[in-house]
Amino acid sequence: xxxxxxxxxxxxxxxxxxxxxxxxxxxxxxxxxxxxxxxxxxxxxxxxxxxxxxxxxxxxxxxxxxxxxxxxxxxxxxxxxxxxxxxxxxxxxxxxxxxxxxxxxxxxxxxxxxxxxxxxxxxxxxxxxxxxxxxxxxxxxxx
Numbered sequence: 001x002x003x004x005x006x007x008x009x010x011x012x013x014x015x016x017x018x019x020x021x022x023x024x025x026x027x028x029x030x031x032x033x034x035x036x037x038x039x040x041x042x043x044x045x046x047x048x049x050x051x052x053x054x055x056x057x058x059x060x061x062x063x064x065x066x067x068x069x070x071x072x073x074x075x076x077x078x079x080x081x082x083x084x085x086x087x088x089x090x091x092x093x094x095x096x097x098x099x100x101x102x103x104x105x106x107x108x109x110x111x112x113x114x115x116x117x118x119x120x121x122x123x124x125x126x127x128x129x130x131x132x133x134x135x136x137x138x139x140x141x142x143x
Contacts, residue, residue: 008060
């Protein structure tokens with residue numbers, strides 16, 4: 001029987017459509033997301049962001065639709081927040097998401113970018129970031 005090898009790095013981002021996350025809850029939500037992504041077969045995941053949005057970098061499996069992975073991630077985190085954390089009864093994510101494929105040579109730069117979201121968003125809003133991503137190629141540095 002043959003084996004399948006793939007390397008399908010991608011950068012997914014989407015925002016909160018309602019009440020933002022509380023700052024103290026952001027690391028817990030990201031850890032929960034990483035566990036779900038692991039269960040769904042997404043390798044090498046990096047989850048970051050701030051209170052109003054999330055960024056995910058991963059090696060996405062080729063035998064599952066990306067939209068199904070993101071849908072499962074959104075549903076699971078929303079249910080978990082509503083059931084286990086007070087104040088999130090109206091919580092929800094945006095209906096869609098953004099995606100960019102990432103070559104292996106850019107993985108470390110994108111990883112660094114995601115890990116430094118708080119610093120990045122001290123100077124740029126999420127809305128401005130998305131506008132910039134739509135208009136011009138993303139340039140990530142390794143610093």
